[in-house]
Amino acid sequence: MSPSTSTDTHFQLCFLSAVKHVVDQLSINLGSSDEVLEQFPFISEYLARIEELDPGRLTEWERGVATHLPVRALRHSLGLDGEAVTLLFAIGLIEEDPRFGFLIECAQPLSSQQHRPSLGLLTSWWRDAEVPVREHVRILLDRGLIQIMNADAPRLQWVFQTPPAVWDALRGEMPPQPAPWLAFTPARDLPSREELVIPDTLRHAVETIPALIESGDVRALVVRGPQHNGRRTIVRGIARTLGRGVLELRGPIRPDDERWPLVTAWPRSRTQSRSSSSISAWATPASCRRSTASTARSPWSSAARAPSPAAPSKAR
Numbered sequence: 001m002s003p004s005t006s007t008d009t010h011f012q013l014c015f016l017s018a019v020k021h022v023v024d025q026l027s028i029n030l031g032s033s034d035e036v037l038e039q040f041p042f043i044s045e046y047l048a049r050i051e052e053l054d055p056g057r058l059t060e061w062e063r064g065v066a067t068h069l070p071v072r073a074l075r076h077s078l079g080l081d082g083e084a085v086t087l088l089f090a091i092g093l094i095e096e097d098p099r100f101g102f103l104i105e106c107a108q109p110l111s112s113q114q115h116r117p118s119l120g121l122l123t124s125w126w127r128d129a130e131v132p133v134r135e136h137v138r139i140l141l142d143r144g145l146i147q148i149m150n151a152d153a154p155r156l157q158w159v160f161q162t163p164p165a166v167w168d169a170l171r172g173e174m175p176p177q178p179a180p181w182l183a184f185t186p187a188r189d190l191p192s193r194e195e196l197v198i199p200d201t202l203r204h205a206v207e208t209i210p211a212l213i214e215s216g217d218v219r220a221l222v223v224r225g226p227q228h229n230g231r232r233t234i235v236r237g238i239a240r241t242l243g244r245g246v247l248e249l250r251g252p253i254r255p256d257d258e259r260w261p262l263v264t265a266w267p268r269s270r271t272q273s274r275s276s277s278s279i280s281a282w283a284t285p286a287s288c289r290r291s292t293a294s295t296a297r298s299p300w301s302s303a304a305r306a307p308s309p310a311a312p313s314k315a316r
Contacts (some may be wrong), residue, residue, distance in 0.1 A: 007172035009053075010062070010069045015096060017055040017082075018089035019046045025125045026107065039106070042099045058082075070172050078143055083129055084136045090125070091117055091146055092162045092170075111157065116149065120156040181250040181259070190240035191233060198234070206234060210241045 023043060027033040037044055059082075062072060075085055093100035094115055101115030108114060108121045117125075119137060126133045137160070140146045146160045153159075162170075165178035177183050193206060212218040221238070223231040232248070239246045249259075 006065050006067050007069060010058075010065070010071055011171055012049070013053055013055045013058045013061065014071050014085060014089050015093075016046065016050050016053060017058060018086050018093060019043075020050055020055060021086055022090055022093070022103075022125065023047070026103075029107075040099075040103050042097075043103075070170055074145075074170070078139075080139070081131070083126070083131060084139060087122065087126065087133065087136050088140055088145055088162065090122070091140075091160045092167055095162065095164075095167050111159070114159060116159045116161055118156065119158045119160075122160075123156070183248045183250070184245060185236070185248070186245045187240055187243050190236045190246060193237045193241045196230075196234065196237045198230070202234075206238060209238055213238075213242060 023033065023036055023046070026036045026040075030036055030039070037047075062069065071085065074080070080088075094104070098115075104117050104121070105111070105113060105115055108118055111118055111121075119133070122137070123133045126136075129136075137146070141148070144163070145166055146162050149159045149161055150157070163179075165182065168175065168178065174184060174186070176185075196203070196206065198206065209218065209221065213221075221235065223234055225231050236246050
C-alpha cells in the first residue's frame with residue numbers, strides 16, 4: 001500500500017469512527033437506526049462504507065502500516081486517546097460532507113441554522129465517556145486543533161471548527177501556504193549547505209548546528225543580523241541538511257498571539273520521518289535584527305516518517 005493510499009485509508013477509518021458514533025447516538029435519541037435513515041437518507045452511504053472498512057479494526061490496521069499516518073503522529077505526539085480523536089473528527093464532519101450540517105442542525109434544535117456542533121450537543125453525544133467532553137475539548141483547544149467560533153456565547157452554546165490548515169494536514173495535504181501568514185517549503189526546494197556563500201568561520205558554525213539539533217541539545221536557533229543579509233537562507237540551508245522542510249511564519253507574533261496554538265499544532269500531524277519534519281522559522285521586526293527558528297521535531301511538516309516529535313520551542 002502506497003503512503004498516500006495508507007494516509008487516505010487511515011483518515012477514512014477515523015472519519016467513519018466519528019460517523020458511527022454520531023449515528024449510534026442519533027439512533028438512541030430517535031428510537032432506531034431506521035428512523036435515522038428515514039430523516040437522513042445519505043447516512044446509508046456511510047453505513048455501507050462502515051460495513052466495508054470496519055473502523056472498529058482501526059488499531060489493528062495501524063499495526064500493519066509502517067509509513068507515516070498524520071492522525072497517528074498527531075495522536076502520539078499530543079498523547080490523545082481514541083475518544084479525543086473521534087471527537088475531533090465529529091467536529092469536522094461538515095468539512096468532508098456538507099450534508100452533515102443539516103443533520104447537526106436537526107440534532108440541536110435550540111441552535112437554529114447552526115451547522116456545526118455545540119459543546120452542549122457534543123456533551124450529549126459523549127455523555128457516557130470515561131473522560132468528560134469538556135476535558136477533551138480543552139485539550140483540543142489548547143493544542144490548536146479546534147477553535148471556538150462564538151466565544152462570547154454561554155459555554156454550552158460554544159460552537160467549534162477545525163482550522164482549515166489543520167484539517168488539510170490531517171488529510172495528508174501540504175499546500176505551500178497553509179494560512180495567509182504561514183508558508184511551507186519542502187526540503188527538496190531548499191538550498192543545500194554547499195550553496196551558501198558565507199565566511200569560513202560562519203560555515204563552521206552552520207556545519208556544527210545540525211548535529212546539535214539532531215541530538216536534542218539545541219531546541220531553538222537565533223540568527224542575528226540586518227534585514228536581507230541571508231539569515232533565512234542560512235536557516236533553510238540547515239533545514240535542508242537535516243532533511244526537513246521549513247514552515248515560515250510571517251510575523252511579528254506576540255508571546256500571547258492566538259496563532260501560537262495553530263503554529264504548534266500544524267506541524268504535529270505532519271512528521272514521522274526526518275524527510276518530512278520541519279523547522280518553524282519566523283522573522284521579527286527589523287528593529288530586532290534577527291531571525292528565529294524552532295528546531296524541535298513537529299509532526300506536521302509532511303506525510304512520512306520520524307521519531308515522535310516534541311512541541312516546537314517558542315523562541316523569541
